[in-house]
Amino acid sequence: CDSTKISGLSEISYTNWHHQRLLQQEFELYPETIGRFLPHDLGLEHHWIDFKKGCYRGQEIIARMHYLGQSKVHLRLLKEPRFLKLEPGETIENQGEVVDKNDTLVLACVRRNHLFD
Numbered sequence: 001c002d003s004t005k006i007s008g009l010s011e012i013s014y015t016n017w018h019h020q021r022l023l024q025q026e027f028e029l030y031p032e033t034i035g036r037f038l039p040h041d042l043g044l045e046h047h048w049i050d051f052k053k054g055c056y057r058g059q060e061i062i063a064r065m066h067y068l069g070q071s072k073v074h075l076r077l078l079k080e081p082r083f084l085k086l087e088p089g090e091t092i093e094n095q096g097e098v099v100d101k102n103d104t105l106v107l108a109c110v111r112r113n114h115l116f117d
Helices: 014-023 059-068
Strands: 073-078 096-101 106-111
Touching: 073 096
Parallel strands: none
Antiparallel strands: 073 106, 096 106
16 A cells, blocks of 8 residues: 555645644644643643543642632634744733744643733
8 A cells, every 4th residue: 555645535644734733723742841831721621631541640739720710811722913923831911821833823821811802
């Protein structure tokens, strides 16, 4: 089986793949962003955290937030040119932080009470 010639599929560039991932609020972690966000800040509880699983590192804090709390930040796609110059890990006007980006989109963790238009 030649894996490079799968019927019905075409090659996609890394730039296009990364762009599509950002649109779906999927991201990469970089050395500048590792350890800067809580799982709920990044929305990981929706698809990546299993609350029925046994023990794991940080379980108590994560479960407490899930069952008793409410995250103060959420992921938001920003397209404004003023944000495109920022790099992952940089602060956005003291209201959020860049998680991932490409040339046209910035995925950021933003405080719930602040909306960027």
